[in-house]
Amino acid sequence: MSAPYRIVIVGAGALGSHLLLLSRNLPGQLTVIDFDRVERKNTLSQFHSRMGLGRNKAAALQQAMQGLFGIRIQAVPHRLTADNAAALLSGADLVVDCVDNAPTRALIQSVVRESDIACLHGALAADGSYARVMWDEVFSIDAGGEGQATCEDGEHLPFIAVVAARMAMAIQRFLRDGEKCSVHLHPGGILTL
Amino acid sequence: MYPDIRPHEARLNVTWRGQNGDLIDPVPYSASDRQLKRWAQEAIEHGGISGIGRRGPISLRDFVVDRFPASATTPFNRIFIRPKTPFG
Numbered sequence: 001m002s003a004p005y006r007i008v009i010v011g012a013g014a015l016g017s018h019l020l021l022l023s024r025n026l027p028g029q030l031t032v033i034d035f036d037r038v039e040r041k042n043t044l045s046q047f048h049s050r051m052g053l054g055r056n057k058a059a060a061l062q063q064a065m066q067g068l069f070g071i072r073i074q075a076v077p078h079r080l081t082a083d084n085a086a087a088l089l090s091g092a093d094l095v096v097d098c099v100d101n102a103p104t105r106a107l108i109q110s111v112v113r114e115s116d117i118a119c120l121h122g123a124l125a126a127d128g129s130y131a132r133v134m135w136d137e138v139f140s141i142d143a144g145g146e147g148q149a150t151c152e153d154g155e156h157l158p159f160i161a162v163v164a165a166r167m168a169m170a171i172q173r174f175l176r177d178g179e180k181c182s183v184h185l186h187p188g189g190i191l192t193l
Numbered sequence: 194m195y196p197d198i199r200p201h202e203a204r205l206n207v208t209w210r211g212q213n214g215d216l217i218d219p220v221p222y223s224a225s226d227r228q229l230k231r232w233a234q235e236a237i238e239h240g241g242i243s244g245i246g247r248r249g250p251i252s253l254r255d256f257v258v259d260r261f262p263a264s265a266t267t268p269f270n271r272i273f274i275r276p277k278t279p280f281g
Contacts, residue, residue: 014281015281099281100279123279125275125276126279126280127210127211129208129276130275140257142278184208184273191213193261193267
């Protein structure tokens, strides 16, 4: 694997949007996949602004990255499904899972394992008390999340930003040294696995 | 801390409402999830985990138990009891 890298972020919500912001210096082509639309509540806990209200999240981030930093990213405004997952992920050097439901995580895991693609997972507890930033080799999928509301008031924004920063650091380290460092995080500290 | 964790034992780490700490003594690596949760629950309720403030009755029923065997970087088994993390 050599630069420029092809990095695909699946999910442009709390973790995915902030991770993109912190990945703007990576030597590669960034692609963001998300079918969802920006709502007002998202602007309190995600890197989405009022300018993006009503827009597809991936497209809104594409516009924001271009406007704020002059960086071009690819936006895929679709839901990742069994029909399109292989096509959307298989060309990547690195897939980053920032989704909020177990079935999509399982789909991502299936494709990256079958295609031998490096994959970093980001996963948050609903109450902002815990998170995991883990490479696929040691990641287990937690059930739940589908249809549940989380962090609509922005209470956990600082912790979300910390977790996204750890994800960005893990990616940098992987691209630079090939090392896969997985961590657990809570508001008081970090546990390295 | 944990100077003598034997191969059949593990360090048990718990995260509860954003606070985190280790059980004082090692636990059997093969202990059941239910048993591990019970030990952790009782320790938290009685202030037995440094780093987690003493609590009244709590429940770890919906928590997850992760097991990581000893490795080159961590020469002893580890078990984590943690909240579910379905969101991203």
